[in-house]
Amino acid sequence: MNDYLYVGKIANTHGLKGELKIKSDTDFKEERYKTGSKLYLSSGDEMIELEVATHRVHKNYDLVKFKGLDNINDVEQYKGCTVHVHESQLDELDDGDYYYNDLIGSAVYGNDYIGIVKDVLNHGASDLLVIKRESKKEVMIPFVEEFVETVDLEKKEIKINEIEGLID
Structure with a gap:
Protein backbone atom coordinates (compact mmCIF):
# COMPACT_ATOMS: atom_id res chain seq x y z
CA MET A 1 0.00 0.00 0.00
CA GLN A 89 1.33 7.99 -12.20
CA LEU A 90 2.46 11.13 -10.34
CA ASP A 91 3.85 14.14 -12.16
CA GLU A 92 6.77 16.24 -10.97
CA LEU A 93 5.59 19.24 -8.93
CA ASP A 94 6.86 22.82 -8.99
CA ASP A 95 9.21 23.95 -6.23
CA GLY A 96 7.26 24.59 -3.05
CA ASP A 97 4.46 22.16 -4.00
CA TYR A 98 4.20 18.79 -2.26
CA TYR A 99 2.10 15.68 -2.34
CA TYR A 100 0.40 15.11 1.02
CA ASN A 101 1.98 11.68 1.22
CA ASP A 102 5.47 13.25 1.08
CA LEU A 103 4.72 15.38 4.16
CA ILE A 104 3.14 12.68 6.34
CA GLY A 105 5.68 11.24 8.79
CA SER A 106 7.89 14.35 8.74
CA ALA A 107 9.29 15.63 12.03
CA VAL A 108 8.17 19.19 12.78
CA TYR A 109 10.39 21.68 14.58
CA GLY A 110 9.71 25.19 15.82
CA ASN A 111 11.80 26.50 18.69
CA ASP A 112 12.09 22.80 19.70
CA TYR A 113 10.79 19.46 18.44
CA ILE A 114 6.99 19.60 18.16
CA GLY A 115 5.91 16.25 16.73
CA ILE A 116 5.24 14.22 13.58
CA VAL A 117 2.91 15.09 10.69
CA LYS A 118 0.06 12.60 11.05
CA ASP A 119 -2.15 13.95 8.27
CA VAL A 120 -2.68 16.87 5.90
CA LEU A 121 -6.19 18.27 5.60
CA ASN A 122 -7.49 20.42 2.79
CA HIS A 123 -9.23 23.26 4.59
CA GLY A 124 -10.40 25.62 1.87
CA ALA A 125 -8.03 28.59 1.99
CA SER A 126 -5.01 26.50 3.01
CA ASP A 127 -3.93 23.01 3.87
CA LEU A 128 -3.46 22.10 7.53
CA LEU A 129 -0.68 19.93 8.93
CA VAL A 130 -2.05 17.69 11.68
CA ILE A 131 0.82 17.23 14.15
CA LYS A 132 0.83 14.29 16.57
CA ARG A 133 2.67 15.23 19.75
CA GLU A 134 3.97 12.99 22.51
CA SER A 135 1.51 12.91 25.43
CA LYS A 136 -0.11 16.15 24.30
CA LYS A 137 -3.12 17.11 22.23
CA GLU A 138 -2.71 17.13 18.44
CA VAL A 139 -2.17 20.53 16.89
CA MET A 140 -3.00 21.86 13.42
CA ILE A 141 -0.71 24.28 11.64
CA PRO A 142 -1.66 26.08 8.42
CA PHE A 143 0.64 25.01 5.59
CA VAL A 144 1.37 28.55 4.39
CA GLU A 145 4.56 30.63 4.01
CA GLU A 146 3.80 32.65 7.16
CA PHE A 147 4.20 29.53 9.30
CA VAL A 148 6.21 26.99 7.28
CA GLU A 149 9.82 28.11 6.86
CA THR A 150 11.40 25.05 5.24
CA VAL A 151 10.46 21.57 4.06
CA ASP A 152 13.24 19.00 3.64
CA LEU A 153 11.74 15.90 2.02
CA GLU A 154 15.04 13.99 2.10
CA LYS A 155 15.42 14.42 5.88
CA LYS A 156 11.61 14.29 6.40
CA GLU A 157 11.77 17.53 8.43
CA ILE A 158 9.64 20.65 8.47
CA LYS A 159 10.73 23.85 10.21
CA ILE A 160 7.97 26.25 11.22
CA ASN A 161 7.86 29.80 12.49
CA GLU A 162 6.47 29.15 15.97
CA ILE A 163 4.55 32.29 16.84
CA GLU A 164 2.97 32.71 20.25
CA GLY A 165 -0.27 30.77 20.65
CA LEU A 166 0.23 28.58 17.56
CA ILE A 167 1.13 25.39 19.42
CA ASP A 168 -0.45 25.59 22.88
Whole structure:
Protein backbone atom coordinates (compact mmCIF):
# COMPACT_ATOMS: atom_id res chain seq x y z
CA MET A 1 0.00 0.00 0.00
CA ASN A 2 2.99 2.33 0.37
CA ASP A 3 3.13 2.67 -3.42
CA TYR A 4 -0.35 4.24 -3.55
CA LEU A 5 -1.54 7.74 -2.72
CA TYR A 6 -4.98 8.53 -1.36
CA VAL A 7 -7.33 10.35 -3.73
CA GLY A 8 -10.67 10.11 -1.94
CA LYS A 9 -13.39 7.88 -0.52
CA ILE A 10 -16.48 6.42 -2.12
CA ALA A 11 -19.45 7.85 -0.25
CA ASN A 12 -22.19 6.04 -2.13
CA THR A 13 -23.58 4.95 -5.47
CA HIS A 14 -25.36 7.47 -7.68
CA GLY A 15 -28.26 6.47 -9.88
CA LEU A 16 -28.73 3.09 -11.49
CA LYS A 17 -26.07 3.16 -14.24
CA GLY A 18 -22.96 2.38 -12.16
CA GLU A 19 -21.77 5.82 -11.07
CA LEU A 20 -19.97 6.15 -7.74
CA LYS A 21 -20.07 9.29 -5.61
CA ILE A 22 -16.52 10.12 -4.45
CA LYS A 23 -15.55 12.63 -1.75
CA SER A 24 -12.24 13.69 -3.26
CA ASP A 25 -9.15 14.92 -1.47
CA THR A 26 -6.91 15.71 -4.44
CA ASP A 27 -5.75 18.87 -6.15
CA PHE A 28 -5.51 17.01 -9.47
CA LYS A 29 -9.13 16.01 -10.20
CA GLU A 30 -8.89 16.63 -13.95
CA GLU A 31 -5.92 14.28 -14.20
CA ARG A 32 -7.14 11.61 -11.76
CA TYR A 33 -10.63 11.32 -13.25
CA LYS A 34 -9.95 11.77 -16.96
CA THR A 35 -11.27 9.06 -19.24
CA GLY A 36 -8.83 6.15 -19.40
CA SER A 37 -7.07 6.95 -16.10
CA LYS A 38 -6.31 4.04 -13.80
CA LEU A 39 -7.53 4.26 -10.21
CA TYR A 40 -7.23 1.71 -7.44
CA LEU A 41 -9.97 0.91 -4.93
CA SER A 42 -9.07 -0.46 -1.53
CA SER A 43 -11.22 -2.20 1.02
CA GLY A 44 -8.46 -3.47 3.27
CA ASP A 45 -5.30 -5.04 1.91
CA GLU A 46 -6.57 -5.68 -1.62
CA MET A 47 -6.18 -3.09 -4.41
CA ILE A 48 -8.58 -3.34 -7.34
CA GLU A 49 -7.47 -1.58 -10.55
CA LEU A 50 -10.25 0.15 -12.49
CA GLU A 51 -10.30 2.41 -15.53
CA VAL A 52 -12.29 5.66 -15.55
CA ALA A 53 -15.03 5.70 -18.20
CA THR A 54 -16.74 9.01 -17.30
CA HIS A 55 -16.48 11.78 -14.73
CA ARG A 56 -18.66 14.71 -13.74
CA VAL A 57 -19.12 16.90 -10.68
CA HIS A 58 -22.39 17.06 -8.76
CA LYS A 59 -22.96 18.87 -5.43
CA ASN A 60 -19.27 18.87 -4.34
CA TYR A 61 -18.85 15.19 -5.19
CA ASP A 62 -17.06 13.60 -8.11
CA LEU A 63 -19.31 11.14 -9.91
CA VAL A 64 -17.18 8.49 -11.58
CA LYS A 65 -18.21 5.58 -13.75
CA PHE A 66 -15.66 2.83 -14.32
CA LYS A 67 -15.27 0.82 -17.52
CA GLY A 68 -17.21 -2.46 -17.40
CA LEU A 69 -19.30 -1.49 -14.36
CA ASP A 70 -22.59 -0.51 -15.95
CA ASN A 71 -25.23 -0.74 -13.25
CA ILE A 72 -25.79 -0.24 -9.55
CA ASN A 73 -25.39 -3.97 -8.86
CA ASP A 74 -21.83 -3.86 -10.24
CA VAL A 75 -20.73 -1.00 -7.95
CA GLU A 76 -22.73 -1.47 -4.75
CA GLN A 77 -19.84 -3.49 -3.25
CA TYR A 78 -17.45 -0.52 -3.53
CA LYS A 79 -19.33 1.81 -1.15
CA GLY A 80 -16.92 2.90 1.61
CA CYS A 81 -13.77 1.94 -0.33
CA THR A 82 -10.90 4.39 -0.57
CA VAL A 83 -9.64 5.55 -3.97
CA HIS A 84 -5.93 5.68 -4.75
CA VAL A 85 -3.48 6.40 -7.54
CA HIS A 86 -0.19 4.53 -8.00
CA GLU A 87 2.94 6.62 -7.35
CA SER A 88 4.19 5.82 -10.89
CA GLN A 89 1.33 7.99 -12.20
CA LEU A 90 2.46 11.13 -10.34
CA ASP A 91 3.85 14.14 -12.16
CA GLU A 92 6.77 16.24 -10.97
CA LEU A 93 5.59 19.24 -8.93
CA ASP A 94 6.86 22.82 -8.99
CA ASP A 95 9.21 23.95 -6.23
CA GLY A 96 7.26 24.59 -3.05
CA ASP A 97 4.46 22.16 -4.00
CA TYR A 98 4.20 18.79 -2.26
CA TYR A 99 2.10 15.68 -2.34
CA TYR A 100 0.40 15.11 1.02
CA ASN A 101 1.98 11.68 1.22
CA ASP A 102 5.47 13.25 1.08
CA LEU A 103 4.72 15.38 4.16
CA ILE A 104 3.14 12.68 6.34
CA GLY A 105 5.68 11.24 8.79
CA SER A 106 7.89 14.35 8.74
CA ALA A 107 9.29 15.63 12.03
CA VAL A 108 8.17 19.19 12.78
CA TYR A 109 10.39 21.68 14.58
CA GLY A 110 9.71 25.19 15.82
CA ASN A 111 11.80 26.50 18.69
CA ASP A 112 12.09 22.80 19.70
CA TYR A 113 10.79 19.46 18.44
CA ILE A 114 6.99 19.60 18.16
CA GLY A 115 5.91 16.25 16.73
CA ILE A 116 5.24 14.22 13.58
CA VAL A 117 2.91 15.09 10.69
CA LYS A 118 0.06 12.60 11.05
CA ASP A 119 -2.15 13.95 8.27
CA VAL A 120 -2.68 16.87 5.90
CA LEU A 121 -6.19 18.27 5.60
CA ASN A 122 -7.49 20.42 2.79
CA HIS A 123 -9.23 23.26 4.59
CA GLY A 124 -10.40 25.62 1.87
CA ALA A 125 -8.03 28.59 1.99
CA SER A 126 -5.01 26.50 3.01
CA ASP A 127 -3.93 23.01 3.87
CA LEU A 128 -3.46 22.10 7.53
CA LEU A 129 -0.68 19.93 8.93
CA VAL A 130 -2.05 17.69 11.68
CA ILE A 131 0.82 17.23 14.15
CA LYS A 132 0.83 14.29 16.57
CA ARG A 133 2.67 15.23 19.75
CA GLU A 134 3.97 12.99 22.51
CA SER A 135 1.51 12.91 25.43
CA LYS A 136 -0.11 16.15 24.30
CA LYS A 137 -3.12 17.11 22.23
CA GLU A 138 -2.71 17.13 18.44
CA VAL A 139 -2.17 20.53 16.89
CA MET A 140 -3.00 21.86 13.42
CA ILE A 141 -0.71 24.28 11.64
CA PRO A 142 -1.66 26.08 8.42
CA PHE A 143 0.64 25.01 5.59
CA VAL A 144 1.37 28.55 4.39
CA GLU A 145 4.56 30.63 4.01
CA GLU A 146 3.80 32.65 7.16
CA PHE A 147 4.20 29.53 9.30
CA VAL A 148 6.21 26.99 7.28
CA GLU A 149 9.82 28.11 6.86
CA THR A 150 11.40 25.05 5.24
CA VAL A 151 10.46 21.57 4.06
CA ASP A 152 13.24 19.00 3.64
CA LEU A 153 11.74 15.90 2.02
CA GLU A 154 15.04 13.99 2.10
CA LYS A 155 15.42 14.42 5.88
CA LYS A 156 11.61 14.29 6.40
CA GLU A 157 11.77 17.53 8.43
CA ILE A 158 9.64 20.65 8.47
CA LYS A 159 10.73 23.85 10.21
CA ILE A 160 7.97 26.25 11.22
CA ASN A 161 7.86 29.80 12.49
CA GLU A 162 6.47 29.15 15.97
CA ILE A 163 4.55 32.29 16.84
CA GLU A 164 2.97 32.71 20.25
CA GLY A 165 -0.27 30.77 20.65
CA LEU A 166 0.23 28.58 17.56
CA ILE A 167 1.13 25.39 19.42
CA ASP A 168 -0.45 25.59 22.88
